[in-house]
Amino acid sequence: MLQLHVWGPAFGLPSIDAECLAAIAYLTQTTSRAEFRLVQTSPSAVPTHHLPALHDPSTDTWASGFAPITSHLRAHPPPSFHDASPPRHADSTAYAAFLTAHAAPLVALSLYVSSANWAATTRPAYSAILPFPLPWTEPPAVRAAMGRRAEHLGMSSLDTDAEASAAESGQGRGDIAGGAGGWVHIPAALRRAPRSVKDALAPEQAARIRLDGLAKDVLNVLSEVDWEAGEPRTTAAARCLAFAYLALMLVPDVPRPWLRDTMRAAYPRLCEFVETFRWECFPDGGGEVLPWSDGKASGSSSSSSVTRGSGGFLGVGARFAQGLIFDIPGIGEEWHRWLARRKRRAVRQSGDERQIQLSKGSDALVVTASAGLALLAANIGVFLYRAGGMPSFGAPLHSWHMPMAGLSGLGAAGALFSGALGRRY
Amino acid sequence: MSVWPSPAVPRPLQQLFDRVPLLTYDANVLPARSQSATSSRLPTLYVFSTDSDARLGAPSYNPGCLKWQTFLKLARVEFQIVPATNHASPTGALPFLLPARPSPSASASASASPAPAPVSSARLQKYALEHGQHKPAEQTPTLRLDAYQALLDVPIRNAWLQALYLEPRHAALLDRLYVAPASSSRWVQATLRHQLRRAAEAEILKTSSSAGGSASATPILVDESAMYAGARDALDALADLLAESETDWFFGAPSPSLFDASVFAYTHLMRRLLDGGADGEGEDLKIPARLGALVRAAGTGELERHQSRLLEMLWPGESLSGR
Amino acid sequence: MAASLAPGGSNAASHSPRTPSIPDTPAPALSDHLLTPASISSVEVYGATNTRRSLLDHLFRPLVENPGPTTTLGELLNRINRASEKLVRLDIFKQEGYGVFISDARDRPSGASGLHPERTELDVSFRVKEKSRLVLSAGTDFGNAEGSAYTNAVLRNVFGGAESLSVNASTGTRTRSAYNAVFSAPLNGNPDLRVGVEGLQSSTQKPWASHEEQLAGGSLRLVWLARKTGDSHALAYSGVWRQLTGLATGASPTVRADAGDSLKSSITHTFTRDRRDSPTLPQRGYLFRTVSELAGWGPLHGDVSFFKSEAEVAGASSLLSTARFHKSWTPITVGGSLRLGLLYPLAAGFSFGGPTSPSRINDRFQLGGPTDVRGFKLGGLGPHDGSDAVGGDVFAAGSVNMMFPLPRTGPASPLRIQLFANGGRLVALRNEGREKENGGPDSNLALNSSAVLRGMKSAVGELASELPSLAAGVGLVYAHPVARFELNFSLPIIRREGEQVRKGLQVGVGINFL
Numbered sequence A: 001m002l003q004l005h006v007w008g009p010a011f012g013l014p015s016i017d018a019e020c021l022a023a024i025a026y027l028t029q030t031t032s033r034a035e036f037r038l039v040q041t042s043p044s045a046v047p048t049h050h051l052p053a054l055h056d057p058s059t060d061t062w063a064s065g066f067a068p069i070t071s072h073l074r075a076h077p078p079p080s081f082h083d084a085s086p087p088r089h090a091d092s093t094a095y096a097a098f099l100t101a102h103a104a105p106l107v108a109l110s111l112y113v114s115s116a117n118w119a120a121t122t123r124p125a126y127s128a129i130l131p132f133p134l135p136w137t138e139p140p141a142v143r144a145a146m147g148r149r150a151e152h153l154g155m156s157s158l159d160t161d162a163e164a165s166a167a168e169s170g171q172g173r174g175d176i177a178g179g180a181g182g183w184v185h186i187p188a189a190l191r192r193a194p195r196s197v198k199d200a201l202a203p204e205q206a207a208r209i210r211l212d213g214l215a216k217d218v219l220n221v222l223s224e225v226d227w228e229a230g231e232p233r234t235t236a237a238a239r240c241l242a243f244a245y246l247a248l249m250l251v252p253d254v255p256r257p258w259l260r261d262t263m264r265a266a267y268p269r270l271c272e273f274v275e276t277f278r279w280e281c282f283p284d285g286g287g288e289v290l291p292w293s294d295g296k297a298s299g300s301s302s303s304s305s306v307t308r309g310s311g312g313f314l315g316v317g318a319r320f321a322q323g324l325i326f327d328i329p330g331i332g333e334e335w336h337r338w339l340a341r342r343k344r345r346a347v348r349q350s351g352d353e354r355q356i357q358l359s360k361g362s363d364a365l366v367v368t369a370s371a372g373l374a375l376l377a378a379n380i381g382v383f384l385y386r387a388g389g390m391p392s393f394g395a396p397l398h399s400w401h402m403p404m405a406g407l408s409g410l411g412a413a414g415a416l417f418s419g420a421l422g423r424r425y
Numbered sequence B: 001m002s003v004w005p006s007p008a009v010p011r012p013l014q015q016l017f018d019r020v021p022l023l024t025y026d027a028n029v030l031p032a033r034s035q036s037a038t039s040s041r042l043p044t045l046y047v048f049s050t051d052s053d054a055r056l057g058a059p060s061y062n063p064g065c066l067k068w069q070t071f072l073k074l075a076r077v078e079f080q081i082v083p084a085t086n087h088a089s090p091t092g093a094l095p096f097l098l099p100a101r102p103s104p105s106a107s108a109s110a111s112a113s114p115a116p117a118p119v120s121s122a123r124l125q126k127y128a129l130e131h132g133q134h135k136p137a138e139q140t141p142t143l144r145l146d147a148y149q150a151l152l153d154v155p156i157r158n159a160w161l162q163a164l165y166l167e168p169r170h171a172a173l174l175d176r177l178y179v180a181p182a183s184s185s186r187w188v189q190a191t192l193r194h195q196l197r198r199a200a201e202a203e204i205l206k207t208s209s210s211a212g213g214s215a216s217a218t219p220i221l222v223d224e225s226a227m228y229a230g231a232r233d234a235l236d237a238l239a240d241l242l243a244e245s246e247t248d249w250f251f252g253a254p255s256p257s258l259f260d261a262s263v264f265a266y267t268h269l270m271r272r273l274l275d276g277g278a279d280g281e282g283e284d285l286k287i288p289a290r291l292g293a294l295v296r297a298a299g300t301g302e303l304e305r306h307q308s309r310l311l312e313m314l315w316p317g318e319s320l321s322g323r
Numbered sequence C: 001m002a003a004s005l006a007p008g009g010s011n012a013a014s015h016s017p018r019t020p021s022i023p024d025t026p027a028p029a030l031s032d033h034l035l036t037p038a039s040i041s042s043v044e045v046y047g048a049t050n051t052r053r054s055l056l057d058h059l060f061r062p063l064v065e066n067p068g069p070t071t072t073l074g075e076l077l078n079r080i081n082r083a084s085e086k087l088v089r090l091d092i093f094k095q096e097g098y099g100v101f102i103s104d105a106r107d108r109p110s111g112a113s114g115l116h117p118e119r120t121e122l123d124v125s126f127r128v129k130e131k132s133r134l135v136l137s138a139g140t141d142f143g144n145a146e147g148s149a150y151t152n153a154v155l156r157n158v159f160g161g162a163e164s165l166s167v168n169a170s171t172g173t174r175t176r177s178a179y180n181a182v183f184s185a186p187l188n189g190n191p192d193l194r195v196g197v198e199g200l201q202s203s204t205q206k207p208w209a210s211h212e213e214q215l216a217g218g219s220l221r222l223v224w225l226a227r228k229t230g231d232s233h234a235l236a237y238s239g240v241w242r243q244l245t246g247l248a249t250g251a252s253p254t255v256r257a258d259a260g261d262s263l264k265s266s267i268t269h270t271f272t273r274d275r276r277d278s279p280t281l282p283q284r285g286y287l288f289r290t291v292s293e294l295a296g297w298g299p300l301h302g303d304v305s306f307f308k309s310e311a312e313v314a315g316a317s318s319l320l321s322t323a324r325f326h327k328s329w330t331p332i333t334v335g336g337s338l339r340l341g342l343l344y345p346l347a348a349g350f351s352f353g354g355p356t357s358p359s360r361i362n363d364r365f366q367l368g369g370p371t372d373v374r375g376f377k378l379g380g381l382g383p384h385d386g387s388d389a390v391g392g393d394v395f396a397a398g399s400v401n402m403m404f405p406l407p408r409t410g411p412a413s414p415l416r417i418q419l420f421a422n423g424g425r426l427v428a429l430r431n432e433g434r435e436k437e438n439g440g441p442d443s444n445l446a447l448n449s450s451a452v453l454r455g456m457k458s459a460v461g462e463l464a465s466e467l468p469s470l471a472a473g474v475g476l477v478y479a480h481p482v483a484r485f486e487l488n489f490s491l492p493i494i495r496r497e498g499e500q501v502r503k504g505l506q507v508g509v510g511i512n513f514l
Helices: A018-030 A066-075 A090-113 A115-129 A138-149 A162-168 A201-223 A236-250 A258-266 A268-281 A301-311 A313-326 A331-349 A352-387 A413-417 B011-019 B032-039 B051-056 B063-074 B108-112 B121-131 B143-166 B168-179 B186-207 B224-244 B258-273 B291-297 B302-314 C002-015 C028-034 C053-065 C073-089 C253-258 C449-465
Strands: A002-006 A036-040 A053-056 A061-064 A397-401 B023-025 B044-047 B080-083 B096-098 C038-046 C099-104 C120-127 C134-143 C146-156 C164-172 C175-187 C190-206 C211-226 C231-245 C260-274 C285-295 C306-318 C333-345 C394-405 C415-427 C469-479 C484-496 C504-510
Touching: A002 A018, A018 A066, A018 A090, A018 A236, A018 A268, A053 A066, A061 A066, A066 A236, A066 B224, A090 A115, A090 A138, A090 A201, A090 A236, A090 A258, A090 B143, A090 B224, A115 A138, A138 A313, A138 B186, A201 A258, A201 A268, A201 B143, A236 A258, A236 A268, A258 A268, A313 A331, A313 A352, A397 C053, B032 C253, B044 B063, B051 B080, B063 B121, B063 B258, B063 B302, B096 B121, B143 B168, B143 B186, B143 B224, B143 B258, B143 B291, B168 B186, B186 C231, B186 C260, B224 B291, B224 B302, B258 B291, B258 B302, B291 B302, C028 C073, C038 C053, C038 C073, C053 C073, C073 C099, C073 C120, C073 C190, C146 C175, C333 C449, C394 C449, C415 C449, C415 C484
Parallel strands: A002 A036, B023 C484, B044 B080, C038 C120
Antiparallel strands: A002 A053, A053 A061, A397 C038, B044 B096, C099 C120, C134 C146, C146 C164, C164 C175, C175 C190, C190 C211, C211 C231, C231 C260, C260 C285, C285 C306, C306 C333, C333 C394, C394 C415, C415 C469, C469 C484, C484 C504
């Protein structure tokens, strides 16, 4: 049975992530529900370190990412697989690239960069789908990645802690209040000086206009396409991807709904497409009726051991440690790169048994290594505390003597300083 | 360091100031290195290139630079190219164009006039249309073009970055193009190489759909095979688009447009630099990073013919196996 | 015996450890003693708890081990004196609490005497207090035409061998950030011969040429101080990665062409002879300094290769001898200085005749500015491309000044009025042969050796062919111990097209003025 590992459900949609959502939609559209299972997880638990990831026990391969998953399904179709749309069309390829290039940053801006939306909607959603204590490490990393993704739009000012208070005082209606307190990297040129409450109104509206402009640049292109099923120029895969991004723009109930407002106001056809497609794929609107596997209870023998990493306490602990190590400046990234490469290589080359051992092995490795690091840090601390300073190299008294017999009774400092015999000058 | 309150210079003092200096000689001659940089009266396009290539005006080896070099040539702007690095650019990225100095007459005093403001790549299209003797075909401003532009910006660019910067088999090529020209020191080269690779990786992860950029907690790794598959699909899509056109150029334009230049910039360089030679057959993805082979295999060879056509048109006599 | 040593051995040493000297002309009664044979039976150092014995060995072992049969007491006292001076100059002991004590070993009860009854035998003991090993400081600094704030940490006597590690971080008006760490240690326990290793990283804005230069590198240096004459020699190897970046919008093509990376690997020799009575306000004496640098040639590698040499002579003298006037009169002083410099591009590698690439902007000389040729802007002299000072390969600059006391101030006052005239000439090496080939882009910059020689000859000839760019003026000088401040009113007299003059007031802060 196919296993699709995805980020968990949020906002009433089956997944919080666009590509995962698209992959779920594609599977429900093309494959019988009896032939696949959904596993709610996070990237640190799968060997490819990326979601969505499809594990196909028949070929014992992992496909990661939406496009690789769809091509894998076409190449190794499960018995009930049925995709009537053309396998490939130039326009669909182009629009898929367009969605990745331009719709994704827009979603990132709305759900991740904007402080208010992140705090009120997105972060709680992550907390709900990740086992404790992973919400401490993984969502901030996701947010940072999203911030980089939307960086070129120059709207990092949406990420501000000052905004909440401005909203309370009834002034911050929109998404911007000047502030440099954001913790997503902000290029200096885009930083604005804090301004008084009175001044805050105009740039707010300016930001609103800019945001509308950004949204329209993207949505204009997308609204030109006929996303209805049966249209020969759009493949099912492209339709699923478009749905996923548009749904994340339209569905989440966020405190700063500029993206949803723009969509509703100017693009009724896109809204209609999202709603129709949503009910078509997920009859309950969300993902409740989908074949979720609840981690440990998953039946399939060969893959259950792989998913176990995401379940047990040890597994979660290892993932948490991994997240912590990643935050160590300097070595964290390199360590992670090495670990991920190792895992992925294991997935690519090997048969089932070895792969399981390896993935288990690297989990143990993570735990051991992190424990070792902590111990080392503690040791250094204790050493520095004990030593209290630099070692000394000298002695209270250095003396040299004429290398001759008879003069050995020396070092008699007392004699020198007593003043009894040697006179003191 | 030095202060002179500009308003209110007393009159007698102003008269004194006007009288000095008592003697003014001709300007000092510029150093040898800047003589060639300032001697020409043509606008200068700063690109990644080699000294000898720049002298001949040969195509740059950087896709971003080649795109604008091609477009300026299509618009028949007269310009010279100069090899440079990103440090020379006002925006931190090449290419950019430095218009000719305004003073036309005495070459000696040419250095006296202030340097003109550089034109960054974002404004090059406007500049080319204003200063060129030929108007390249206007792109019909369809929204579809935006979608196809995304193919170049995401899957094709990412595959290019992956193949050239991160693929070990092209390490020597990367060194020759980007690392060795900067410095002969091994220490500097190693640092630059590392910086380049990290930057390329970050760029890929920022935009790539299949490499963990979207929502992975720790986007660290690039999935090469998925990326090359994405590039193959993208090139196929471009080939289909070209096949759809009634003319030789994209979107049915009577003459090449900016989009043709953009596509050419990648297809030409992929064929010239990243094709394992003529022995390749088809789309063999087992040999990684053979992007040139993907170009040749795209559609029914439309992109290959398009590339040859444009090369013949702008650089007659230039062959792929130049170096 | 012991009493006769008192003036030399004890008093001087315990009162000022910097000049513990034996009187030049001992009293007649003493001179007899000084000629008697003597030896040192023991040396003891108290309080050097963090100082390694191997370091002190260099100073004290020779005292006890090589008495020589004919050593006289006078010679021994000189030796003790020299060792004491060296100990002090290691700069690891405090002044207070320092003392040298000498006693006659024959007075000891253990009765070591009898072996050489005819000899005076001495016991020498040094009492020292070590300076604190970690010093943290922060403050402001004035370099030439730049103010900066710094924090500094010095680890003294790191490994007990008078090694010092100094870590410095600063930021300033022009230096965005600078970090450096210097580790230096005396060689063979000799405080006048030190070897040092330095690592540095900095980022400096150079608005006169529209760019920012980032440096990262290291150097290994050997410094020798000739104590008697006050001369110093420094020999250094340095490897620096320079990055010319952050160009302004209006940067000229010359600067753009040089933007990017280059590694300079060079050997530098610096000789300084400073015989002035004060570095900031000299009344008499002279300064002579030469700096010679060989970069990139032969085994040095690197991206630039040249020979660069600079010489500076400065002197001052009081116009009227103070003796003729009342003591409180401040003399009028006249001063002058001359600086010369030359940068000769070399072929890379071991060849002399190979293709030679001309100098880059960050190697060339700059001239002009309030601490330099006054009356011109910073980098105001020499070739300019647009508004950028692109520097030159050969220069000569000189100045003459007269310092008058301010009315109603004594000779100790740090204020003076100065009249000055200064001027200079900064010429670039040009490519004579290629000048006529007009047109097309010519990126092949390399010259051959004869073209370099020809260009150099004509550049040097050009220095003298015309009058130098010249400015004169009057100003107020304030000599603070940290730096010298000048407020000048100056007018340019001769300039060249493109050179940037400053008419009127100009403020200069610095240590080393032209």
